[in-house]
Amino acid sequence: MTNRISHIEIDDSGLPAPTPEIEQERKVAVFDLLEENSFALPARGDKVPPEGPYRLTLAIRERRLVMDVTTEDAQKAGEFHLSLGPFRQVVKDYFMICESYFDAVKKLPPSQIETIDMARRGIHDEGGRVLQERLDGKAIVDIDTARRLFTLICVLHFGGQ
Numbered sequence: 001m002t003n004r005i006s007h008i009e010i011d012d013s014g015l016p017a018p019t020p021e022i023e024q025e026r027k028v029a030v031f032d033l034l035e036e037n038s039f040a041l042p043a044r045g046d047k048v049p050p051e052g053p054y055r056l057t058l059a060i061r062e063r064r065l066v067m068d069v070t071t072e073d074a075q076k077a078g079e080f081h082l083s084l085g086p087f088r089q090v091v092k093d094y095f096m097i098c099e100s101y102f103d104a105v106k107k108l109p110p111s112q113i114e115t116i117d118m119a120r121r122g123i124h125d126e127g128g129r130v131l132q133e134r135l136d137g138k139a140i141v142d143i144d145t146a147r148r149l150f151t152l153i154c155v156l157h158f159g160g161q
Contacts, residue, residue, distance in 0.1 A: 006053035
């Protein structure tokens with residue numbers, strides 16, 4: 001399939017080193033994303049983008065999320081600079097609920113953990129929808145891909161705050 005991401009690189013140069021928990025979240029999100037994703041670039045006017053699979057580099061530059069997209073043979077396919085503003089609250093909410101979840105796993109019964117996990121998934125869904133909206137006209141991603149990319153934005157954003 002050509003409408004997919006085949007490689008992800010996280011450029012965290014200039015950001016604080018991630019904590020072990022953040023590093024683990026990053027590894028899981030990258031693995032899950034590469035296992036299954038849907039990513040395509042739409043035509044812009046009469047310009048048809050190169051076909052994938054794509055290599056994606058994520059970075060934070062000047063308080064903006066930078067998504068650099070190339071083909072597997074290193075042909076430039078696109079570069080998007082997205083303001084982090086629309087993500088700030090949902091990222092903050094996501095980290096708060098994740099912290100509650102990790103604490104709950106250590107000491108609460110399964111029914112309470114499940115309730116917190118449902119809230120965590122709801123916030124995660126919201127982050128995926130925000131990303132889909134921000135990528136409108138730039139890239140086409142399904143909700144599962146958007147959710148996984150949102151996780152990577154969170155781990156980058158956490159280091160960039």
